[in-house]
Amino acid sequence: MAAPTLGRGRLAAPAAPVRAVHLGLGAFHRAHQAWYLHRMAEPWGVAAFTGTRPDAAAALAPQDGLYTLLTRSPDRDHAEIIPTLSEVHDGADLATWRARLADPGVALVTLTITEAGYRGGTAAERLALGLDARRAAGAGPLTIASCDNLAGNGAAARAVVLEACTARDPSLTAWVDENVAFPSSMVDRITPHATDADRAAAERATGYADAAPVVTEPFSEWVAEDALRAVAPGLADAGVTFVPDVTPYERRKLFVLNGGHSLLAYAGPLRGHDTVAACMGDPELTGPLEQWWDETGCVLGFPPGELAAYRAAVRGRFANARMGHRLAQIAADGSLKLPVRAADVVRAVRRRGAMPDGAAVLLAGWLLHLRGHGVALADPGAAALADGVRSAPDAHRAAAVVVGHVVPDLAADHELVDRVAVHASRMESAA
Numbered sequence: 119m120a121a122p123t124l125g126r127g128r129l130a131a132p133a134a135p136v137r138a139v140h141l142g143l144g145a146f147h148r149a150h151q152a153w154y155l156h157r158m159a160e161p162w163g164v165a166a167f168t169g170t171r172p173d174a175a176a177a178l179a180p181q182d183g184l185y186t187l188l189t190r191s192p193d194r195d196h197a198e199i200i201p202t203l204s205e206v207h208d209g210a211d212l213a214t215w216r217a218r219l220a221d222p223g224v225a226l227v228t229l230t231i232t233e234a235g236y237r238g239g240t241a242a243e244r245l246a247l248g249l250d251a252r253r254a255a256g257a258g259p260l261t262i263a264s265c266d267n268l269a270g271n272g273a274a275a276r277a278v279v280l281e282a283c284t285a286r287d288p289s290l291t292a293w294v295d296e297n298v299a300f301p302s303s304m305v306d307r308i309t310p311h312a313t314d315a316d317r318a319a320a321e322r323a324t325g326y327a328d329a330a331p332v333v334t335e336p337f338s339e340w341v342a343e344d345a346l347r348a349v350a351p352g353l354a355d356a357g358v359t360f361v362p363d364v365t366p367y368e369r370r371k372l373f374v375l376n377g378g379h380s381l382l383a384y385a386g387p388l389r390g391h392d393t394v395a396a397c398m399g400d401p402e403l404t405g406p407l408e409q410w411w412d413e414t415g416c417v418l419g420f421p422p423g424e425l426a427a428y429r430a431a432v433r434g435r436f437a438n439a440r441m442g443h444r445l446a447q448i449a450a451d452g453s454l455k456l457p458v459r460a461a462d463v464v465r466a467v468r469r470r471g472a473m474p475d476g477a478a479v480l481l482a483g484w485l486l487h488l489r490g491h492g493v494a495l496a497d498p499g500a501a502a503l504a505d506g507v508r509s510a511p512d513a514h515r516a517a518a519v520v521v522g523h524v525v526p527d528l529a530a531d532h533e534l535v536d537r538v539a540v541h542a543s544r545m546e547s548a549a
């Protein structure tokens with residue numbers, strides 16, 4: 119007999135009042151922000167809107183926004199049904215979007231719109247539209263919390279929203295400036311795309327059919343600027359850490375974890391691996407990864423013992439073989455990710471007169487990826503770069519294209535460019 123579908127009536131899980139709106143209804147929001155909002159003493163409900171495609175709302179609506187969160191340890195899964203999504207909507211439903219942002223009961227908007235979402239476009243335009251509706255309704259101030267992997271993600275969100283507001287109506291820009299806070303956040307929880315096997319595992323664990331479960335790791339961290347506590351103080355007891363400035367935490371996570379991920383995502387497939395955990399068993403990859411982590415120490419102001427503990431924790435998280443975190447997911451959009459994850463580290467090492475070999479392997483792996491090696495290129499912003507790398511007459515000039523994109527001020531650093539070229543040739547012939 120087919121398992122019953124998740125449903126609020128069946129599970130006696132009434133929807134909590136909507137206090138937050140989310141834009142970019144992907145897996146990460148459901149593993150992270152929705153999970154924290156559910157852990158508050160008085161849980162908040164979320165009205166969640168998809169970003170580019172309606173699929174997630176279409177899958178979740180028949181199950182009343184409920185989904186199974188499978189927290190995957192190295193030896194077992196823990197299954198929990200998360201009730202935070204009180205409403206799920208296609209982001210193209212602009213009437214509902216406007217109504218939700220104009221609701222005085224809504225105090226917070228969270229965003230997971232990927233790095234590409236901060237280049238302007240639909241997400242920013244929708245935010246400007248919603249803020250215009252809020253201003254017209256006199257619904258009061260709002261907090262917009264970016265939860266994307268960007269340095270200074272609050273400032274990045276503010277900049278792109280203000281630009282869209284100015285294009286819409288310059289008087290809206292002044293209103294947003296006065297009424298909308300954009301706290302930055304460091305968000306961390308490895309959340310791969312779920313598979314059919316995960317859907318079957320969720321059903322086995324709960325007895326309910328779930329078209330859209332989420333798989334995540336036991337580790338979770340959210341360090342946010344104090345402005346977020348002002349609007350949702352209950353998040354502190356739910357496990358969120360509040361600080362006046364998240365910059366050091368953001369940089370540590372972006373360089374150590376995300377930079378490490380990117381290194382493996384490009385170098386790993388050349389060695390025949392397709393997941394992060396598989397790479398962690400290969401000394402040809404863990405060597406450069408450890409080297410890269412040494413290099414990140416040049417720009418991170420944490421005490422050495424604390425940094426070593428952080429590295430050890432990330433090493434263990436990467437090695438969790440049951441996660442099945444695919445390198446292809448991480449490799450996407452490298453042209454947007456690599457400057458954020460690598461540039462400052464490369465600069466700092468070169469300023470010391472040293473050669474960042476870990477970073478050079480990362481850049482060499484990306485060069486080969488742009489040339490068609492490894493997983494398929496999924497990076498709309500990289501077409502010209504890929505042409506440049508493919509048509510370069512030699513390895514040195516191909517490396518110069520890559521260095522020039524990631525660290526433009528070091529494009530003429532011939533020693534660095536040479537080192538990237540040497541690693542690329544070595545990695546290509548070993549592949």
Ligand SMILES: NC(=O)c1ccc[n+]([C@@H]2O[C@H](COP(=O)([O-])OP(=O)(O)OC[C@H]3O[C@@H](n4cnc5c(N)ncnc54)[C@H](O)[C@@H]3O)[C@@H](O)[C@H]2O)c1
Pocket residue numbers: 141142143144145146147168169170171174230231232233234235239240241265266267268305306307308309310
């Ligand atoms: N998955 C993780 O482990 C993780 C961890 C920390 C932070 N994040 C952040 O969350 C983002 C989303 O990750 P996910 O796992 O939910 O991915 P996902 O593929 O499950 O969902 C991506 C979401 O972003 C939307 N989107 C994509 N491009 C967009 C654009 N240009 N404008 C607006 N919306 C857009 C999609 O419609 C979708 O709702 C990441 O890009 C990253 O910044 C993810």
Ligand SMILES: O=P(O)(O)OC[C@@H](O)[C@@H](O)[C@H](O)[C@H](O)CO
Pocket residue numbers: 233267305306307308309375376379380447448
């Ligand atoms: O989500 P992206 O595409 O920005 O980056 C891929 C991974 O590096 C990332 O999702 C990590 O798993 C995550 O940042 C861990 O918190």
